[in-house]
Amino acid sequence: MTNIPKQRWQIAPTQSDLVQQISQSTNLLPIVSQVVVNRGIDTTQLAHLYVEPESQNLPSPLEEFLDLAVSVELLCQAIASGEKIAICGDYDADGMTSTALLLRALKHLGADVDYAIPSRMKDGYGINNRIVEEFAATDVGLILTVDNGISAYEPILHAVELGLTVIITDHHDLPEKLPPADAILNPKLLSETSPYRGLAGVGVAYILAVATAQSLGQLKGLTNQILELFTLGTIADLAPLIGVNRRWLKRGLRQLPNSQLEGIQALMQVAGISEEQKQLKPDDIGFKLGPRINAVGRLADPQIVIELLTTDDSGIALERAMQCEQINRKRQELCEQIEQEAIWLVESTPILWQEARVLVVVKEDWHHGVIGIVASRLVERYGVPVFIGTYEEEDPSKIRGSARGIEEFNIFEALNYCQDLLGKYGGHKAAGGFSLAASNLESFQARLSEFAHQCLKIEHLKPLIKIDAQVKFEQISLPLYQQIESLQPWGIGNDVPVFWTANVLLKEQKIVGSNHLKLILQEENSDQELKAIAWRWKDYFPLPNRLDLAYKLKENNWQGNIAVELEIVGVRLPNIHQVFSEIKKAVFNYQGRSYACSWWLSLNELRIRNEQGKILAVEPGKNTGLLGTNRANAKQVDLTQPYFQELIQVAQIALDQAQKN
Structure with missing residues (x-):
């Protein structure tokens, strides 16, 4: 029997007046303006800032981060006196890019700097007493934490008692009692309206590096390097793409294809990102570069990534990038194996x-x-x-x-x-x-x-699909796609738009790769066909031949021919009367019992009969139905109950299969 994913759809309400105002003010298509409104933009002024984030006047980080001036002064003193600085990072993408960013920045500024990253297996997350004591034993004078430290009260106290200066840069939630560091930089200490509030650890490191370099008059030659690392770490860490993150990432994503960092060039090479690409998208980092970095922190020594992102030797960079590639392949195999074992446990135990x-x-x-x-x-x-x-x-x-x-x-x-x-x-x-x-x-x-x-x-126990607007296939065009892309970067807090189309005919469907579905689609009363992909949907093959579809828009550029395609993220059965107006009968099994079902066009009613002769009568769009052996003794039942929802869904699939045959 055909099955489909069990999902719940949340379709954003249409706000016609506001959409029209924003569309006229920004020259965005109404569909795109609806997307902007759905992102919480409720005035034309905010819409202009959303479309052009560079036009916003930002407050100085020195005004926002109360300890930033102190941190800069402490670093400048350490650099001037030749005092040894040690960075304590973390083994995820944010922590490793933060560490690499500050290593590059501080070396550029002439600092004597080294680093340590705790072991995922032996130490767990964050700075600890062992690392503090090793730093003290090697004559470190200043400890700089990145992407950790805000919850490490005991290790920070230990460092201070040993006479070390400590600057914490972190972005995690604040504990009840802050550590006794000399300075703390954390966007969670800022007001919720601050444009810096959503910074990841690498964003805090970026601000500290820029402020220190500016103080010393040595920012030239550094900005591009650290902006690229900021971009890589922010997206890989799934930080919210709002405020300064959105503004700086827009710039960084344009810059990355022409990166001067040997490590990033090597990583793009092994990940299959073409040199011709004018601008990277968050997906290029989220699905190609980020996993290759994160895999190292999960399975191997983070030093591989630090060397990759700090070396200026192309040979070393390519060697480290190849190591990232091999480790990521192992990570993919492990994930697939564990996922299958977990599913087997869930469904066989049960x-x-x-x-x-x-x-x-x-x-x-x-x-x-x-x-x-x-x-x-x-x-x-x-x-x-x-x-x-x-x-x-x-x-x-x-x-x-x-x-x-x-x-x-x-x-x-x-x-x-x-x-x-x-x-x-x-x-x-x-x-x-x-x-x-x-x-x-x-x-x-x-x-x-x-x-x-x-x-x-x-x-609540169904995956939630959030949808921006209903769209007809005839509205899907390259100009629509290009306007949507102009609003990049998409990510956490600024989700990629999802659209839906009703009652689509699945003309062709086949499994491609190991477990993906490739589809050719046609909307009712239209000759237009669109290609689509449904990632990891092999278990749902074959899908019913008519469905409501939820999807993202994707560009396919093949030998210079550009076409807009769909990435399917959700499906549901169409309204009964849209699909089954000519169907007579079907039989099916559900939970070990046999049923017969039929669609009555004249009554606009679906009927489901069980083996005892009881009939469930359902009208499209209603939350209640009638259950009984005839109309006289039928009782009203709540169709929102999971049992009835699934029974009706299985009946619809059975009728759909009967229509196919």
Whole structure:
């Protein structure tokens, strides 16, 4: 039997008057203006700033970050006196690009500088006492943390007691008690309206580097290098693409194809990004460059990435880029293997995640460097918060895990709710990490389910597809695509637009690659055909031949021929009367029982009969139906209940299959 993804669609309301005003003011097409409105832009003035972020007058970072002037002074003093500076970074893309950025900047300024990054396997996240003591033992005078440190009270206190100067640059949430550092730079200390509020760790490092170089009159020759690293780290870290992030990234993405950094050129080469590309898109970093950097931090030594991004030797750069490529391939294989094992566990055990309203899956011998990626994939598949873990190799009595959430569920609050059962844990609304004794696993599952029942309804347990506007195929054109692209960069906080079209005919569909679907589509009452791809949708092949489709627009440039294609992100069955007006009957099985169904055009009604002769009568668009052996004894039932929703969906698919045959 044909199946389709179980999703819920959230279609943005049309705001015709505001859309018209913005369209007239900016010369954007109405569809594109609707996208702008959906991003929270509610005046023509804000629309102009959104379209042209460079036109905004920014406050000086020195006015916004209260400790920036102190930080610059401390660094200038250390450089002038030849005092040794040590950077403590992190093993994710943000931490590694931040470390490389400040290494390049401080060496450019003549500093005596070195770095250390904690081991993902041995140390876990952030600066620790061991690193502090190693710095002190090697005559370091100033410690500069990047992308960490704001929660490291004890190690920072230890450094201060040892007589070291400490500057913290971080962007993570503030603890109740700030560490006793000499200076702290963190955008979470700024007002929520500050354009610098959304900076990632690499953005804070960028501001510190620029301010220090300006103070010393040595900014020339440095700006482009560090802007490229800012761009790479910000997008790879999934930072919100708003405020100064959006403004600086627009510039950085234009610059990256002509990068003067040997490491970035080598990385683009192994990732298959063409030299002819005039401007990179966030997807080029998010899906090509970023994963190759992140894979190293997950599976190998971060020093590989630091050398890649700081070397001026093209040979070393290519060698390190090839290492990133090999490690990323291993990461892909591990993710695929763990994902398949996790799905098998969920569906064969079975794990009752719908009843629990949260999915907890734990197995030995999984690599905890990649299970966070697998957690994200399981969220996409099941539409439920996912907590995935594996037993510690050196101590199987302990479990270490990662978590990923959905919109209505706060991961960090969920972990807080279980804090007495956990060892170390941390995170934010959408993601987190945790450790616990294996003996606490059952209690942890029960407590998470208890928390989930407080904030999730059964209808939340489907992946959410947010849609900007309904579009007809005849409206899809190269000018529309180009206007949408002019609003790049898309990403967190500025989502790529999603459109939908009703009752589309799937003329052709086939599996390509290992698990993708390639489609040729035609809208009703139109001769226009469009090509489409549905990534990782092999499990849904073949799809019904008529569907409502939700999609993103993509450009296909093949031998100079440019065409707009679709990337399918969601499907749903069309309104019953649109599809089944000529269908008589179909039979199907659901949950081990046999049913017959029929569409009655004259009554505008779908009828589903079970083996006992009871009939469910459904009219399109209504939330209630009638259930009984005849009209006289039929009772009204709530069709929003999951059982009835799925029964109706299966009946529609059966009728659709009957129409095909």
